[in-house]
Amino acid sequence: MSVSNLYTYPLKSGSGNIQSKVLVKSTGFEFDRYFAVVDVHQKIITAREVPKLLLITVKITANSICFSNGDSEIAFPIQILKNHINVSLFSEKVKAYTISLLIDNWFSKVLGFTSQLVSFWDFTATEFLGHSFVDEGHIYLVNQNAINDLSKRVGKEI
Numbered sequence: 001m002s003v004s005n006l007y008t009y010p011l012k013s014g015s016g017n018i019q020s021k022v023l024v025k026s027t028g029f030e031f032d033r034y035f036a037v038v039d040v041h042q043k044i045i046t047a048r049e050v051p052k053l054l055l056i057t058v059k060i061t062a063n064s065i066c067f068s069n070g071d072s073e074i075a076f077p078i079q080i081l082k083n084h085i086n087v088s089l090f091s092e093k094v095k096a097y098t099i100s101l102l103i104d105n106w107f108s109k110v111l112g113f114t115s116q117l118v119s120f121w122d123f124t125a126t127e128f129l130g131h132s133f134v135d136e137g138h139i140y141l142v143n144q145n146a147i148n149d150l151s152k153r154v155g156k157e158i
Contacts, residue, residue: 013047
């Protein structure tokens with residue numbers, strides 16, 4: 001078996017980033033689904049409810065994280081996160097880190113409703129809140145035949 005592409009999705013339901021290599025951790029690929037957006041009820045929002053999420057890209061460097069939707073972007077330095085809120089994750093209430101009001105305002109403007117960016121990581125590599133924004137498994141393998149079949153079903157090449 002050979003691997004033709006590796007992707008990470010730093011923002012749950014956001015645009016994917018193709019990678020030449022990835023670090024595999026106990027929770028899956030490093031930086032994969034490290035962030036999610038929640039609404040005013042602290043419920044995690046996905047592209048099923050808000051397709052605009054699919055247009056948001058994430059660039060992670062050694063010092064900062066940048067979110068972009070094509071029209072605008074916002075970045076913040078990688079820092080220790082300290083503030084928590086309880087969010088609804090798969091019908092369970094769990095703790096997640098908040099990032100900043102400035103980031104929340106950017107997401108609210110881009111998505112068109114009051115929203116907040118959250119993470120289960122504090123970015124010190126010392127604390128992980130024990131949950132993941134991944135739906136089923138941490139790593140998915142998809143073969144080319146499945147991609148070809150999906151392309152036929154949706155009527156365009158994937």
